Amino acid sequence: MKTEMLNLEKQRRTIYALGKKVDFANNEIADLIKNVMKQAPTAFNSQTTRAVIAFGDSHDKVWEIVRENLRKVVKDDEAFKTTSAKIDGFKAAYATVLFFSDMDVVHNLEKQFPTYADNFYDWSEQAMGNSNFAVWTALAENGLGASLQHYNPLIDEDIRAAFDIPASWRLRAEMPFGSIEQGAGDKEFMADEDRFKVFD
Template sequence: MKEQLLNLAKQRRSIYALGRNVNASEDDLANLIKETIKWAPTSFNNQTTRAVILFGDSHEKLWDIVAKRLKSEVPTEEAYQKTLQKINSFKSAFGTVMFYTDMAIVHRFESDFALYADNFKDWAEQGQGYAQFAVWTALAENGLGANLQHYNPLIDEEVKAAFNIPDNWQLRAEMDFGSIEAPAGDKEFMADEDRFKVLK
C-alpha cells in the first residue's frame, strides 16, 4: 500500500516550541495555505471556510488581544502569569491562521436545501476539520510546526474590530505556526479493539 499521505500525517503534530527561523517567504506560505484550503472538501462544494493569515505585527497583535482579553478571565495573578507565558509562546511563532466559517453561506444552504437544513452547521464544522488538518499537514511537509488554539468566542469582538472581519464570519480556531524549536513528545493511542471494527 502507498503511504505517502499517512507518513505526512504522522509529521503533523502539536508543536508548542515555535520560532521564526523560517526560510519560506510570507507570500509563499500564504499561497500554500490558501491553495490548501481551496482544495479541502466542503459539503455541496459550498466553500464555507474562510481564513485570515497573519504575519509580523498583525500576528503579534492577535496574541496581544488574547492576552489582554484573558486578564479578566483568569482568577489570580499567578494563574495569569502562567497563561501569559503560554500565549507568549504562540506570539513567538512566525504567523497565525485564523479559521472562520462564513455563516451567510451556511444559512443560504439551509434555506435552499431545506431537507438537509439541520446538517449544514455540522457539515461546515467538518469542512473546518478538513481545512485545518490539510493546512497543518502542508506546513509539516514544509518543515514547519503548528498548534491549534480555540480562544473563540472570547476574542471574537476584539478580533473582528482589529482586523475588519465581516459580521457573517464566525471564528472557529487559531493556528500559530513557525520553525520547530523542540519536537513533540511521543504520541499515545488507545487500543485498536476499542476504536475500530473490521467486518468481513
C-alpha cells in the same frame, strides 16, 4: 499500498515550542495555505471556510488580543502569569492562521435545501476540520510546526474589529506556526479493538 499520506500525517504533530526561523517568503506561505484550503473538501462544495493569515505585527496583535481578553477573566495575578507565559509561546511563533466559517453561506444553504437544514452547521464544522488538518499537514511537510488553539469566542469581537472581519465570519480556531524549536513527544494510541470495527 502507498503510504505517502500516512507519512505526512505522522509529521503533523502539535508543536508548542515555535520560533521565527522560517526561510519561506510570506507570499509563498500564504499561497500554500490558500491552495490547500481550496482543495479541502466541503459538503455540497459549499466552501464555508475562511482564513486570515497574520504575519509580523498582525501576528503579534492576535496574541495581544488574546492576552488582553484573558486578563479580563483570569483575576488571580499568579494564575495570569502562567497564562501570559503560554501566550508568549504562541506569540514567539512566526505567524498565525485564523480560521472562520462563513455563516451566511451556512444559513443560505439551510434555506435552499430545507430537507438537509439541520446538517449544514455540522457539515461546516467538518469542512473546518478538513481545512485545519490540510493546512497543518502542508505546513508540517515544509518543516514548519504548528498547534491549533481555540480562544474563540472570547476574542471574537476584538479580532473582528482589528482585522475588519465580516459579521458573518465566525471564528473557529487559531493556528500559530513557525520553526520547530522543540519536537513533540511520543504519541499514544488507544487500542484498535476499541476504535475500529472491520467487516468482510
